[in-house]
Amino acid sequence: MTTHTDTLTAKTEYAHEHAPRLPLAERVPEFYRAMLRLETAAAKDIDPTLYHLIKIRASQINHCAFCIDMHSKDALAEGETVERIVQLSAWQESRHFYTERELAALDLTEAVTVLTDGFVPDEVYARAAAHFDETELARVISAIVVINAWNRIAVTTRMTPGHYTPRPA
Template sequence: MSKRFDYTKYGNLLKPLFTLSAQAHHSSLEPQLIELILLRVSQINGCAYCIDMHTKDARAGGETEQRLYLVQVWREAEAMYSERERAALAWAEEVTRIGEHGLSDAVYEQAMAVFSEEEIVHLNLLVVMINGWNRFGVTFHSEPGHYQPAKAKLAS
């Protein structure tokens, strides 16, 4: 698959998505939870660049290889993930595929049991944000393998 034009040269047009990204990342949600969500949604959408990025960021933040390998089958490996992580993963999957079935009452109630309303808004922003970036990565064939985590993440 050949790379298409470099959409990042249009940073002025991408400013709203960068702003949304900053807002979505600055919340009370745990950094490891954020990376799991970004990874799982990117897997659903088939965005190789974002999968590469978020596995690297998750590792830099202390995530284990085993949990990264199993996130795509988290229901079968549910003991590996906390109650909050399972609720967030279910939420992220249903919101990403919202056109298929909407958001079920069961997933809504599962999230409400472990997240505050504000955290659910942050979770939804996170899912909306990564779905947006995935659409750029997939559309323009962003090439995986070159992304390097920020040094600040390596130190944390």
């Protein structure tokens, strides 16, 4: 007779890991290097904590498992809490985990990421503009645009999550 303990200790069989579709960086290295430069420019002078939240949330919306894996690990390595990362998918119901600036950036991230639903509402933009000066707001918008581009690359080429290791700080 199999007991509950036997079931818990039995080896779990996970689904087969999919292979990437296309090694984009190898096929168009000049484009990939340009994306890395764009990433570097977007990350310049933006609060790293905010940057990670933007990248994780956009990646969740875009169902980009590779980027969720990467940016969650980077955020954890830089001191972000597990609780804030876990709650990020439900940030509107978990507002008390985030600052007003972070909430404004998350709202803007959602509006820009789901742009196909129409446009960025004036009230969302105004709320973000109330929390960031023009240069900061431009950096937030840049961060949102760049992660959305990376998400589209990773999802389309089917980059495989689970293998990323953050660089030591």
